[in-house]
Amino acid sequence: MPITHATEKFNYPECDGDVLQVRGLHFSYPDGHIALRGISLNLCSGDKVALVGPNGAGKSTLMLHLNGILEGRGEIDLGGLRLSRDNLPMIRSMVGLVFQNPDDQLFSPTVFEDVAFGPLHMGLSESEVRVRVDSALEAVRMISYKDRLSHHLSVGEKKRIAIATVLSMNPSILVLDEPSAGLDPRAMLVSPHDTRLAQELFPRTIVMDDGNIVADGLTMEILKDEELLTAHGLEKP
Amino acid sequence: MHSDAFDRYHHHDSALHRLDPRIKVVVAIAFIISNALLPDGAWMAFGLAWLFVLLASALSDLGLGYTFRRSFIVLPFALVAVTVLFSIPGKPVSQFHFMMWDFTVTDAGLLRFVSIVIRSWISVQIAILLVAVTRFPDLIHAFEHLRVPAILTTIIAFLYRYLFVLSDEVIRLLRARQSRSAAAAGQRSGGGVLWRARVSGNMAGQLFLRSYERSDRIYNAMLARGYAGQLLTLNPHELHGRDWAYAVAAFLFILAMQFVGRF
Secondary structure, eight states: OOOOOOOEEOOOOOOOOSSEEEEEEEEEOTTSOEEEEEEEEEEOTTOEEEEEOSTTSSHHHHHHHTTTSSOOEEEEEETTEEOOGGGHHHHHHHEEEEOSSHHHHOOSSBHHHHHHHHHHHTTOOHHHHHHHHHHHHHHTTOGGGTTSBGGGSOHHHHHHHHHHHHHTTOOSEEEESSOOSSOOSSEEEEOOSSHHHHHHHOSEEEEEETTEEEEEEEHHHHTTOHHHHHHTTOOOO | OOOOTTOOOOOOOOHHHHSOHHHHHHHHHHHHHHHHHSOTTOHHHHHHHHHHHHHHHHHHTSOTTHHHHHGGGGHHHHGGGGGHHHHSOSOEEEEEEETTEEEEEEHHHHHHHHHHHHHHHHHHHHHHHHHHHSOHHHHHHHHHHTTOOHHHHHHHHHHHHHHHHHHHHHHHHHHHHHHHOOOOTTSOSSOOHHHHHHHHHHHHHHHHHHHHHHHHHHHHHHHHTTOOSOOOOOOOOOOOHHHHHHHHHHHHHHHHHHHHHHO
């Protein structure tokens, strides 16, 4: 029998989920491994949320559901739009998903082509694509790298450009496997590498373990709860 | 840790670097076809062809010897043509005995062999110059414009992008092995040949698995940005009057070469 945890209540302003609503999301991998056991959460515009939990807690699996790359059982609404196969293109332009390894994210020969990939596939006009590429590269301060070849960049440079590749799509929610400060005040769901980063950058924290959300609330309160942190293999910052 | 072993592009700001990649690709291919069509022993035309290579090198700022120094890699391939030395009937030039066979070199065979070597040697030089003055993504764009099927250009583009990632992966695997290939004092390091072969085999398998998983992640990253089976690109190239002028000049030169070679 899997141990089920009740989501602990932490003091956080109620959020109606105008950006993202997930209801009862279940998912298991083809090999039978159960990754998500009924996830429910709301995200509102301006929310900056750290998603923390031990390895294998289901963080990445949850992230891959948000734009329909993985399909589980449950409901996902983005900006009031129910995720289904028919509106995947729309959904994907609303969710900016940045993968952990920038070499997976940057698959085009040049930086320009990579940042233009999303807007081009959204069907925007050439002039609009160019404007978006410039402003996305401007936002991560990499505009001078426009004509560079991706494989000649350092890891740090690649990470910035990986973020630009989704910023150019103008998403309403950014989902990152790695945090980056100084971006637009849109909703962000981020899985940081350590809890100290969560403390510094994200007012709200969601703790996942074994496919469940075990806590959701104010970062400063969650990170004070030593019992909770130890129970889920997290370090006190 | 970067491996740039495959990149043959040399950054400069020369007339040839600035030339539209489509023009460069078309001229290079036309030049190579023209070389192949030149009759045997058209020495004047061969001289002109080499002059063409020298002129192009001069326009590229890479130095006149640049393509020459790199052209020797083709010689082993030209040796494939060595059989024409003996197989074309003509006046015997020399004879020799090898194991149980007699070989007769004919004058017609010698003429053809030398012509083939010169043709391929000059053609390879223009190809070397082409990749030295054109960035790889621009080459791919040029091919897209020349109606090369998208599936081919896409495969080549991905191959180019991930060849570097893969070779970095190989370097990491080799380093991991090296740093654990220790030996106790007074002991010989490593096991027998079979054991070593198995380690190498495992590494190749690792590389395959990692690449396979990576391809999955890349595909996800493409899906996440709206990929639906059709790869779209923006092409920043524009043909200017200067590009057309170079193209016309090059084609006139190639025509003159053919004329000299045939009459």
